[in-house]
Amino acid sequence: MKSIVASSFMLLASILMGGASGHFNLAKLAKRTPDSDSDDEGSGDEFSDVEIDSSNGYIKEVLTPGDMHATDVYLEKNKNWAAKQDIKFLAETKDGQAPNALWVSCSDSRLNPERVMNTAVGEIFVHRNVGNIIYADDDDALSWLEYGMKALTVEHVLVVGHYECGAVHAVLEEETGFDNLDRWLQQIRDVHSSNKDEFHGLDEEEQWRRLVELNALQSGQIINLSPHVQNARKQGKYVAIHVWVYDIGRGQLHELDVFDQ
């Protein structure tokens, strides 16, 4: 388990760092299941030029003529996607956005809000970072929240942790080997140390899952108590903070709690 966790976390880290070798091969980062040819997103021929490594599900080699770079696959996939869209609908989205919910989650490549909720473009206003951590003084997150509350006047905020989170596991390991990441993860470390009683009697896997949940709940509480949410409520608006957790192995979202006052 640990080696899998470590490798997935190193993969996450290499995404963030742009690859230690300086040559960032996106093809190696794109993962898919052996039977995903049949999912409803695929045309069936999208991956005809890609060879999958059956041992781990990663793209092994891009079988394209000449020197076509792996990233060209993504441009091709975008072309295929755009060609299938309702042009009238896309044209309407040029006029502005009116999303139904705000979403904050981890940057993990296995959790994509539009995919897992099957939403259309324009439905979800998204913020993501490593470990879905909300700091009360983080201008990045607070800008997302402020715009969501004041300009988009959204009622529902989805705070989504996920099991198998490498960022959370790094806290349990206490050694990440990184500088920026180490500082960034401090809030999860604080959540862990201030909830020691929660972990008594749990095995390693259970501790990991519980810390994922507590971290999401902490981010949800910070959003709930933020001036942007509190001010919206003072003006008579209803705002609910839904704290969810995503089960990567099952593809399912579960609700942990809702804060609406």
Ligand SMILES: [Zn+2]
């Ligand atoms: Zn994560």
